[in-house]
Amino acid sequence: MKKITIAIDGFSSCGKSTMAKDLAREIGYIYVDTGAMYRAVTLFAMRGGMFGADGGIDTAALEAAMNGIVISFRLNEATGCPDTYLNGELVEKEIRSMEVSSHVSPVAALPFVRKALVAQQQKMGEEKGIVMDGRDIGTAVFPDAELKVFVTASARVRAQRRFDELRAKGMPADFDDILKNVEQRDYIDSHREVSPLRKADDAVELDNSTMTIAEQKAWLMDIFKERTGA
Numbered sequence: 001m002k003k004i005t006i007a008i009d010g011f012s013s014c015g016k017s018t019m020a021k022d023l024a025r026e027i028g029y030i031y032v033d034t035g036a037m038y039r040a041v042t043l044f045a046m047r048g049g050m051f052g053a054d055g056g057i058d059t060a061a062l063e064a065a066m067n068g069i070v071i072s073f074r075l076n077e078a079t080g081c082p083d084t085y086l087n088g089e090l091v092e093k094e095i096r097s098m099e100v101s102s103h104v105s106p107v108a109a110l111p112f113v114r115k116a117l118v119a120q121q122q123k124m125g126e127e128k129g130i131v132m133d134g135r136d137i138g139t140a141v142f143p144d145a146e147l148k149v150f151v152t153a154s155a156r157v158r159a160q161r162r163f164d165e166l167r168a169k170g171m172p173a174d175f176d177d178i179l180k181n182v183e184q185r186d187y188i189d190s191h192r193e194v195s196p197l198r199k200a201d202d203a204v205e206l207d208n209s210t211m212t213i214a215e216q217k218a219w220l221m222d223i224f225k226e227r228t229g230a
């Protein structure tokens with residue numbers, strides 16, 4: 001069967017990657033978490049001391065370093081999911097920290113960062129057979145994707161899910177901090193100049209606030225089958 005391109009966009013922590021990963025595994029497509037790429041660049045900038053005390057970014061230093069930032073994914077046999085590597089180092093855990101979460105959106109708003117990462121993402125999807133999640137996949141990375149989904153859920157529901165996840169992993173978590181972070185990122189992501197977060201006109205919208213993971217998985221599979229005749 002002819003493979004297609006699947007773009008899954010939406011707000012922070014609404015379940016995009018959970019849905020995207022499950023679908024990709026089931027239909028044998030490649031899965032790419034583009035948020036991990038912006039997080040890896042942010043980790044690089046943090047480690048390089050490119051954030052000032054006021055949170056401002058040394059954009060000249062980051063731009064000069066961009067060509068030397070290599071982000072790659074390798075399948076983790078134990079989890080069945082791709083892990084993120086920054087210049088060959090496994091950084092999957094580090095990029096999920098609250099510190100990275102609170103610095104990532106201003107980095108992702110920088111035009112030269114987006115230009116570099118979008119080019120890599122488009123290359124990854126050249127052969128189709130890809131499920132990519134992020135904020136601008138259906139609007140900027142693959143505007144011609146055959147299936148576009150835009151996921152939403154209330155901010156409190158999303159913060160609670162992230163809180164539960166961090167607690168389950170034994171990581172520090174404060175509900176109010178997480179909620180604030182989710183709301184701040186949504187605001188910055190939706191208001192930046194270059195490819196702001198928005199629903200593509202031809203995307204199907206899903207509010208999964210009251211859905212279980214199994215229900216949203218079945219919903220996505222049904223749409224995929226409907227679009228491809230699988």
Ligand SMILES: Nc1ncnc2c1ncn2[C@@H]1O[C@H](COP(=O)(O)OP(=O)(O)OP(=O)(O)O)[C@@H](O)[C@H]1O
Nearest residue numbers: 012013014015016017018035161162165211212213
């Ligand atoms: N329908 C659901 N019900 C309950 N928990 C869910 C549901 N969907 C996803 N989750 C959980 O919510 C958390 C966030 O999900 P996920 O990481 O998939 O979101 P995301 O949109 O990819 O987030 P991010 O924007 O940070 O990349 C995870 O712990 C996931 O297991």
Ligand SMILES: Nc1ccn([C@@H]2O[C@H](COP(=O)(O)O)[C@@H](O)[C@H]2O)c(=O)n1
Nearest residue numbers: 034035036038104105108134135136185
């Ligand atoms: N296509 C994308 C993907 C992500 N971002 C930015 O990265 C942040 C982290 O993404 P997560 O999916 O891991 O939450 C996100 O808040 C955006 O600022 C992006 O701009 N474009």
